[in-house]
Amino acid sequence: MSIGKSATPLGKVRGLGSAGQVGGHWIEERFISVALVLLSLWLIFSLAMLPSLDRDTLVEWLRAPAGAVPMTLFVIASFKHGLDGLKVVVDDYVHTEGNRIATHYVLAMAAIAGAALSLFALAKIAFGAA
């Protein structure tokens, strides 16, 4: 059952499937993309507005909630978005099912490791241990 009366291809598949969530992953990818539009603009403009890019200035910036919270969201969203994107590329070029899934696993582990290291660094800075 599709939600609403939309005649677009998206509208037709939204809500389909036995669990009612075919297209859910696709929607989630777009949701994160839109979040990154905002978060990446925030990051670029924040860096541009900082009086300096020396360490003391950056630490002060990332200790305040206005710096630490969006940066945390940016780290999570960008690693997730990068992983989603690389998986699509792998799907297009790796045609052996076993290799495809194995490559997805390796990419996921790398993305999770990178995100975890970044979040640890952020926490260390934000909670005053850096």
Added chain:
Amino acid sequence: MLVSILHRVTGGALTVAGLALLAWWLLAIAGGAESYARFATVATHPLGLVVMIGLTWAFWQHFFSGLRHLFLDMGAGYELKVNKLFSVLTIAAALFATAATWFFFVGVNR
């Protein structure tokens, strides 16, 4: 076609090089003055600057072609002329935004 390929290539570069740099940058800040100095030495080296400027362009290209894809996902913009116009616009906007970003970083704010 070109813009679609650029979207992939820039996305791949941003993920592999960009996110590695992001993690290193945050770890360097967290690690103390010495570790940040090491990062800054590499980042401000001429080759480091080439990478940073390249990633800035990759970001803006991916940003604008990504916006284009979000509109295409809504089922809009498939007419040949409109589609071509927006493809060309993503390239122009990305080059302009890259120049503006570095003009601001180097010229205005420092």
